[in-house]
Amino acid sequence: MSTANLNAGPGSTSQTKPRFAEDALDRRPVRPSKLRYNLGMLAVGIIFIAAVYGAGMDFGALLNLPASIIQYGQLMAAGVFQAPDETVAGYWTQSFDAMFESVAIAWVGTMVGALFSLPLGFLAARNMSPLPVYIVVRFVLSVIRAVPEIIFAIAIMLPLFGFGSGGGGALAGAMALGVSSIGTLSKLISEAIEAVDGGPLESSRASGSNQMQMIRWAVMPQVMPEVIAIWLYRFEVNIRASAILGVLGAGGIGALLSTVFGAREWDRIGIVLVVIIVVTMLVDQISAFIRHRVIHGGDLRSDGGEPQEDDDAGPGPENEPRVENDPAPKENRAAAGL
Amino acid sequence: MITFENIDVVYPNGFKGLSNVNLQINKGEFVAIVGLSGAGKSTLIRTVNGLVPFTSGTLTVGDVVVDPRSKAKLRRLRSRVGMIFQSFNLVTRVSVLNNVLVGRSADTPTWRSLLGWYRAEDKELAFQSLERVGIVDKAYMRAASLSGGQQQRVAIARVLAQDPEVILADEPVASLDPPTAHKVMRDLRRIQQELGITTIVNMHHLDLARSYADRVIGMRAGEVVFDGPVEEATDEVIEQVYQRSLTAEDIVTAEAAQE
Amino acid sequence: MVTTSTAERRAAPQAAATVRPEPPRPSGLVYLGLAGLALLAFIVFWVIQESGDVLLIPLGFVTLWAPLNPVIGLVVMLVALAVCFKARIGTMAAFGTVAFIIMSYWAGATVGFTLLEIPERWSNVEPRLIAFLDPNWSYIWTVRDQWLITISMAVVATLIGCAIGLVLAMYASPVSSPNKGTSQAIKAVNSVIRSIPDVGWALLFVAFIGGTAHGLGPMAGILALLMFNIGIVAKLTSETIDSVNPGPVEAADASGANLTQRNRLAILPQVLPGFVSYGLYVFELNIRASAALGIVGVGGIGSAMMLQLNRFQFENVAAILIALIVVVLLVDMFSMYIRRKLL
Ligand SMILES: Nc1ncnc2c1ncn2[C@@H]1O[C@H](COP(=O)(O)OP(=O)(O)O)[C@@H](O)[C@H]1O
Ligand SMILES: [Mg+2]
Numbered sequence: 045m046s047t048a049n050l051n052a053g054p055g056s057t058s059q060t061k062p063r064f065a066e067d068a069l070d071r072r073p074v075r076p077s078k079l080r081y082n083l084g085m086l087a088v089g090i091i092f093i094a095a096v097y098g099a100g101m102d103f104g105a106l107l108n109l110p111a112s113i114i115q116y117g118q119l120m121a122a123g124v125f126q127a128p129d130e131t132v133a134g135y136w137t138q139s140f141d142a143m144f145e146s147v148a149i150a151w152v153g154t155m156v157g158a159l160f161s162l163p164l165g166f167l168a169a170r171n172m173s174p175l176p177v178y179i180v181v182r183f184v185l186s187v188i189r190a191v192p193e194i195i196f197a198i199a200i201m202l203p204l205f206g207f208g209s210g211g212g213g214a215l216a217g218a219m220a221l222g223v224s225s226i227g228t229l230s231k232l233i234s235e236a237i238e239a240v241d242g243g244p245l246e247s248s249r250a251s252g253s254n255q256m257q258m259i260r261w262a263v264m265p266q267v268m269p270e271v272i273a274i275w276l277y278r279f280e281v282n283i284r285a286s287a288i289l290g291v292l293g294a295g296g297i298g299a300l301l302s303t304v305f306g307a308r309e310w311d312r313i314g315i316v317l318v319v320i321i322v323v324t325m326l327v328d329q330i331s332a333f334i335r336h337r338v339i340h341g342g343d344l345r346s347d348g349g350e351p352q353e354d355d356d357a358g359p360g361p362e363n364e365p366r367v368e369n370d371p372a373p374k375e376n377r378a379a380a381g382l
Numbered sequence: 383m384i385t386f387e388n389i390d391v392v393y394p395n396g397f398k399g400l401s402n403v404n405l406q407i408n409k410g411e412f413v414a415i416v417g418l419s420g421a422g423k424s425t426l427i428r429t430v431n432g433l434v435p436f437t438s439g440t441l442t443v444g445d446v447v448v449d450p451r452s453k454a455k456l457r458r459l460r461s462r463v464g465m466i467f468q469s470f471n472l473v474t475r476v477s478v479l480n481n482v483l484v485g486r487s488a489d490t491p492t493w494r495s496l497l498g499w500y501r502a503e504d505k506e507l508a509f510q511s512l513e514r515v516g517i518v519d520k521a522y523m524r525a526a527s528l529s530g531g532q533q534q535r536v537a538i539a540r541v542l543a544q545d546p547e548v549i550l551a552d553e554p555v556a557s558l559d560p561p562t563a564h565k566v567m568r569d570l571r572r573i574q575q576e577l578g579i580t581t582i583v584n585m586h587h588l589d590l591a592r593s594y595a596d597r598v599i600g601m602r603a604g605e606v607v608f609d610g611p612v613e614e615a616t617d618e619v620i621e622q623v624y625q626r627s628l629t630a631e632d633i634v635t636a637e638a639a640q641e
Numbered sequence: 642m643v644t645t646s647t648a649e650r651r652a653a654p655q656a657a658a659t660v661r662p663e664p665p666r667p668s669g670l671v672y673l674g675l676a677g678l679a680l681l682a683f684i685v686f687w688v689i690q691e692s693g694d695v696l697l698i699p700l701g702f703v704t705l706w707a708p709l710n711p712v713i714g715l716v717v718m719l720v721a722l723a724v725c726f727k728a729r730i731g732t733m734a735a736f737g738t739v740a741f742i743i744m745s746y747w748a749g750a751t752v753g754f755t756l757l758e759i760p761e762r763w764s765n766v767e768p769r770l771i772a773f774l775d776p777n778w779s780y781i782w783t784v785r786d787q788w789l790i791t792i793s794m795a796v797v798a799t800l801i802g803c804a805i806g807l808v809l810a811m812y813a814s815p816v817s818s819p820n821k822g823t824s825q826a827i828k829a830v831n832s833v834i835r836s837i838p839d840v841g842w843a844l845l846f847v848a849f850i851g852g853t854a855h856g857l858g859p860m861a862g863i864l865a866l867l868m869f870n871i872g873i874v875a876k877l878t879s880e881t882i883d884s885v886n887p888g889p890v891e892a893a894d895a896s897g898a899n900l901t902q903r904n905r906l907a908i909l910p911q912v913l914p915g916f917v918s919y920g921l922y923v924f925e926l927n928i929r930a931s932a933a934l935g936i937v938g939v940g941g942i943g944s945a946m947m948l949q950l951n952r953f954q955f956e957n958v959a960a961i962l963i964a965l966i967v968v969v970l971l972v973d974m975f976s977m978y979i980r981r982k983l984l
Contacts, residue, residue, distance in 0.1 A: 072521065092800050095793040095797045097793075098792070098793030099790055099797055101797075101860040105857050106860070144751070148749075149748075149751075149752055186969075194936065195958075199769055203766050204763070205758065206758065284836075284838040284839070287841060288839070301841060305847075308848065313848075320841065321833055321837065324836035325832055328832065328836070431895055433894065457899060467891070469888050471889050472892075473889045480906075487893065487899070488898065537892070
């Protein structure tokens with residue numbers, strides 16, 4: 045072994061692991077109590093068991109579930125894969141028509157929601173509106189979010205708009221989606237506004253611009269991409285939500301769904317489900333693409349040709365130490381749920 | 383003993399990370415690898431435990447011939463080769479002790495890991511490792527609440543809990559301030575001497591390499607361009623490796639070493 | 642289009658330093674193509690139009706009354722294009738604008754958008770609104786059993802759904818899955834699960850189980866909520882896993898941990914706060930969804946609400962609604978509390 049600068053370390057050269065003196069144990073910290081954690085886990089367990097009883101489920105139903113899934117699954121698959129003669133082709137077009145109507149309902153609903161959500165988003169942002177306004181608007185938004193869209197549809201929109209010229213109640217459905225979108229959209233937009241970088245705000249306030257000018261030139265440019273992404277998320281959600289409105293006669297795929305389920309026509313059920321899955325996934329893909337473009341800018345692909353290597357550092361396996369990631373990308377939530 | 387025979391690494395994008403590396407690193411040696419950023423230091427160190435698979439040549443660690451394609455064999459190899467990272471790579475949300483116990487994974491049944499019920503002897507080993515790096519009092523604190531130097535010591539303890547034959551350290555002190563950097567290097571050196579663990583450390587600070595290593599390996603563009611004991615790694619030689627004259631950035635401030 | 646814009650961009654620095662660099666002029670050819678697209682859409686709308694009614698085209702902030710005549714739509718599109726061209730907006734954004742107008746025109750026409758009938762129909766709604774403002778408070782307590790069922794369903798579906806969703810997420814994210822193929826396959830399965838709406842699942846399970854009577858309803862409801870939850874939790878959690886700090890994962894790999902151990906020790910702690918907040922969020926969704934699922938008869942508060950709606954007992958509906966709002970707000974507050982404790 046070479047004689048490099050060895051002034052570090054105690055210089056012990058023994059090759060075996062030394063046992064520690066007994067008093068080393070005394071320096072070990074006492075294990076903190078896990079009582080609260082364990083109690084929490086216990087509580088969750090008890091709540092779960094109580095809920096299983098409280099729901100009053102019939103577990104016997106689970107026993108023949110696999111058999112009926114296979115049986116009906118085969119019927120549905122047979123329906124989907126049968127040779128499309130005239131009636132079957134009619135089923136397919138009918139399903140696509142209804143699904144496209146659902147997409148239209150979702151689009152109009154999202155637009156109505158979007159129209160109101162922007163001003164309400166500003167009113168519900170703590171850094172944009174005075175405290176009383178903020179509290180009132182936030183409360184109203186919470187109430188809107190708590191009411192299922194089906195209630196808006198049945199209780200207000202259907203009587204207000206009727207079943208429309210087509211007799212399907214599509215407009216009523218769209219308006220119900222629109223009103224109930226306002227709650228989530230405004231909340232997410234207000235959170236985006238609250239996260240706005242304060243620098244430009246400060247400078248525009250310092251340069252003596254009024255509230256409107258500040259919003260137009262300092263806030264809007266920053267939040268607009270995110271707002272558009274939020275609207276698109278909600279469009280995806282609304283496509284799913286429109287299905288439930290249809291079950292009660294407010295247009296779209298839901299009406300067809302409840303008809304075919306009511307008649308237990310499994311081949312048609314299969315076709316309707318396939319159409320729902322295909323169209324929904326397609327719209328999701330397009331919407332995700334646009335969202336990505338809006339948020340990350342279009343320069344990723346449009347420049348094509350020359351791949352821009354920034355420097356020689358490259359994507360090495362190790363980079364700068366990272367801070368812990370944001371655990372809850374909040375506008376994501378709108379994407380998956382409601 | 384670690385032997386590289388004609389090792390090449392070609393990255394999936396076609397970039398040649400290492401070309402024709404031949405090295406022999408003896409048991410219990412403390413080796414510093416120096417070179418500019420992008421020279422292939424990390425690549426070299428990561429081939430040893432298979433984090434970067436080599437594409438041709440033969441690599442043996444101890445009596446094991448490394449086979450980058452067999453996941454099971456790699457796991458067994460990795461359980462005997464510990465690794466320390468520039469950014470500590472601790473799970474910051476869990477306790478120091480649990481971080482150290484990650485090092486026991488290879489010898490712990492999966493169900494125990496899943497439930498977090500470690501055997502008493504594993505915990506004992508984790509505590510001993512923490513004692514060796516001197517932060518046993520922090521055992522039940524969240525890793526996030528520790529300073530950079532303390533976090534790196536937890537990372538060293540995690541490696542010690544593996545009871546390793548080889549320690550690989552990829553720029554272990556690059557994100558620490560000079561006095562802390564020296565403390566951590568001193569810890570590594572002491573552990574290498576006490577336990578006779580072969581230690582390979584990447585660094586770009588020359589003076590650290592000179593004051594703690596037995597042997598210096600210089601790399602440039604994926605090739606080993608210098609290999610010799612510290613005494614031979616003079617400024618001229620290193621300037622040859624770097625292909626530029628040395629600057630103040632290549633050394634950690636001298637007075638810090640006296641701390 | 643690419644060549645002109647890059648050429649302009651390269652020329653820009655050579656211009657005198659005092660001149661503000663302007664954004665490059667968008668390619669006229671592409672704009673012409675977009676105008677052609679607008680024309681094409683106009684022709685299609687012209688062919689499929691139904692005459693007679695009045696149509697409202699919502700255009701973001703502006704609303705524009707137009708007879709159901711696609712000519713107006715064409716004019717709107719061309720004007721929008723002209724404005725975009727004047728403002729030197731990129732071709733992609735201009736395309737987006739045209740596509741947006743076409744989509745809105747189509748959607749508006751499909752749903753028969755009109756606000757003209759509101760005044761004459763207002764009399765239908767007025768009594769309902771009045772009834773809603775005067776809820777039957779005594780009714781709130783009569784439906785407590787249904788509330789119990791709803792909340793129980795939500796709890797069971799949330800807990801099981803989160804557990805399954807977590808496992809699926811681990812296999813769905815390329816960071817934590819055994820290989821790329823698995824992650825792709827699970828992602829595909831998950832997007833199928835997610836694309837079927839909750840009421841679709843409810844109808845399916847009601848049919849599978851054979852009805853909604855005698856405890857079958859809650860079972861079907863729970864299974865439907867379960868699928869709904871799995872979809873959401875798996876998607877959100879796998880996205881969180883995607884953006885996890887790779888350092889600890891690499892460290893676990895380097896110490897010889899197997900895949901399960903590495904996911905448990907290095908990934909799970911990192912995603913746990915997000916996962917818990919997704920769980921709480923899904924719980925809130927479940928309470929609202931089970932109110933809606935009542936229409937297909939899976940039991941719980943939704944069924945009670947449907948019953949009252951069908952009987953036109955709006956004061957009772959209002960009472961249930963108020964309870965629902967309170968419950969959702971409470972759950973919201975509870976989850977905010979838990980989140981703050983955890984993060
Ligand atoms: N995963 C990878 N794919 C492609 N090239 C890589 C990858 N990792 C590293 N490289 C390249 O290999 C070269 C050596 O990298 P590295 O070993 O990290 O250098 P050092 O650690 O000496 O700074 C660099 O040019 C880097 O861009
Ligand atoms: Mg490196």
